[in-house]
Amino acid sequence: MARDTTLSTRVLLVCAAIGVATGIVGGIAGLLTPVVLATLPFAYGLLLGAHVLPGIIAQEVLRLPLVAILTHVIAALVSSAFNPAWAGRFIGTALLFGVIQEGVAALTRYRTWGPWRFFISALIIGILVAVVVFFAAHMSVLPLWAQIAYLALSVLGPVAWTAVGLGIGSSLRRAGVARTTAGR
Numbered sequence: 001m002a003r004d005t006t007l008s009t010r011v012l013l014v015c016a017a018i019g020v021a022t023g024i025v026g027g028i029a030g031l032l033t034p035v036v037l038a039t040l041p042f043a044y045g046l047l048l049g050a051h052v053l054p055g056i057i058a059q060e061v062l063r064l065p066l067v068a069i070l071t072h073v074i075a076a077l078v079s080s081a082f083n084p085a086w087a088g089r090f091i092g093t094a095l096l097f098g099v100i101q102e103g104v105a106a107l108t109r110y111r112t113w114g115p116w117r118f119f120i121s122a123l124i125i126g127i128l129v130a131v132v133v134f135f136a137a138h139m140s141v142l143p144l145w146a147q148i149a150y151l152a153l154s155v156l157g158p159v160a161w162t163a164v165g166l167g168i169g170s171s172l173r174r175a176g177v178a179r180t181t182a183g184r
Helices: 009-039 041-062 067-082 084-107 115-136 144-174
Strands: none
Touching (some): 009 041, 009 084, 041 067, 041 115, 041 144, 067 084, 084 115, 115 144
8 A cells, every 4th residue: 555655734734843843952052052162062962963853853753754854944944043144054954964864764665663763863963973073173172082072972962862852752642743644
């Protein structure tokens, strides 16, 4: 039996609600970024990991194609209201994280929704962020212990935020948010 993969109005509204809520979290993370980079630069990856939330929650609740990328873009637009100068960063991060989350889901043909699948995308994001930001933010000037802490927190940050997102998404599913929206 073929699955309906269209994004109904109900699905779009759920994505919008998740996007707004997680966009506020992303906006706050964006406001904290300069403070963290100035005082605890090795903790930046943990803060950046919060940006995995839109896609994780949307995919856990709806279990449909394209909901991660759509929700990420909505969240990025909301986050941009907190710091319009960083709109490009928010949107770029949203597209990157959303594409990775959609890509991992697509590899399983949007049929496997076990927690392991979400954690695979979190590890990919964490490793990518750890390497890119390490060079972009010149983390090599930090003491060795701070470089190691940065790398560990950058990989584990998205994993920890994924666990939070799965908990929220699971609760929303149990509350009936996904009723009549998700594929079987």
